[in-house]
Amino acid sequence: MGLLVDGKWQDRWYDTKNSGGKFVRAQSQWRDWITHDGKPAEGRSRGFKAEPGRYHLYISLACPWAHRTLIFRTLKRLEGIISVSVVHHFMGADGWTFLAEDGATGDTLYGLDFLHQIYTKADPAYSGRVTVPVLWDKKEQTIVSNESSEIIRMLNSAFDEWGDASFDFYPEALRGEIDAINGLVYPAVNNGVYRAGFATTQAAYEEAFGALFSALDTLEHRLSRQRYLVGDRITEADWRLFTTLVRFDPVYVGHFKCNLRRIADYSNLSNYLRDLYSVPGVAGTVNLRHIKAHYYGSHDTINPTRIVPVGPTLDYGAPHDRARFGRAAA
Numbered sequence: 001m002g003l004l005v006d007g008k009w010q011d012r013w014y015d016t017k018n019s020g021g022k023f024v025r026a027q028s029q030w031r032d033w034i035t036h037d038g039k040p041a042e043g044r045s046r047g048f049k050a051e052p053g054r055y056h057l058y059i060s061l062a063c064p065w066a067h068r069t070l071i072f073r074t075l076k077r078l079e080g081i082i083s084v085s086v087v088h089h090f091m092g093a094d095g096w097t098f099l100a101e102d103g104a105t106g107d108t109l110y111g112l113d114f115l116h117q118i119y120t121k122a123d124p125a126y127s128g129r130v131t132v133p134v135l136w137d138k139k140e141q142t143i144v145s146n147e148s149s150e151i152i153r154m155l156n157s158a159f160d161e162w163g164d165a166s167f168d169f170y171p172e173a174l175r176g177e178i179d180a181i182n183g184l185v186y187p188a189v190n191n192g193v194y195r196a197g198f199a200t201t202q203a204a205y206e207e208a209f210g211a212l213f214s215a216l217d218t219l220e221h222r223l224s225r226q227r228y229l230v231g232d233r234i235t236e237a238d239w240r241l242f243t244t245l246v247r248f249d250p251v252y253v254g255h256f257k258c259n260l261r262r263i264a265d266y267s268n269l270s271n272y273l274r275d276l277y278s279v280p281g282v283a284g285t286v287n288l289r290h291i292k293a294h295y296y297g298s299h300d301t302i303n304p305t306r307i308v309p310v311g312p313t314l315d316y317g318a319p320h321d322r323a324r325f326g327r328a329a330a
Ligand SMILES: N[C@@H](CCC(=O)N[C@@H](CS)C(=O)NCC(=O)O)C(=O)O
Pocket: 001, 002, 027, 028, 062, 063, 064, 065, 066, 129, 130, 131, 132, 133, 146, 147, 148, 149
């Protein structure tokens, strides 16, 4: 685990000294947009035009943020339009690597060894964290974006000429509600599990823990009345929650000490999780081996023995009861 300083790799764990033991996630630094016409998005100076075959995703199958982008690529039928490299699940002193073992593909574009070399290829003087996902432009040989919440919005619409335009996970009329749900789910749940797990003081952990379970209780109640987070159709808000839920019982309960309740103990959330898992194409994006091996193996301040627990028994493919709300709408 480390970061780049003026283009030089340094092996360093997250610094929580100046934040009272709280884990504070750094802002993603690459924030350009792919658009239909290639004009720069508002407030940006670089433009990237949507074109088949031009872009590439660097992802980890373990990472919930990268997982969002893989789900959108799959559901929008962009497999033939946007290529992918999968990093190795172990993130050690070199950060994410392209060791092509155990389901990782290696760097299928340039044959590099480490993900940080992709960042310095784009900017030799880059300073900051080296995270997945990365949306890469093969033509300009640079990073378009390393912010998953924005990459999924691009995938949702910019490539509709070639992908499946019938799915719109961020429809105009629902944007306000989707943004409001994301505003609850991101800090308390998606990032909340990390804030609990990476806290280095009891107080910081308990604060994150309380907010996490209070948000899960709210979501459980919401899902007792409707099939999806924003009514009767699947939206971006559901996929953003899904990638945390799917990791919760196998990893966050134990490794990040989020153990007040399991998702399995929440009737609506667990059925909802299986409902989303049953959407064609989604199960193929979930790799529990990479998920468990990454977290338990890579965070040696939390799990120095790197032993990966054998349990729990999980069956996300089991039937769910969500059809009681009516048919699934795209
Ligand atoms: N805000 C980013 C966060 C991405 C992120 O933190 N990814 C993690 C993996 S789950 C990572 O690569 N961490 C490496 C590090 O922080 O050094 C996004 O949503 O795209």
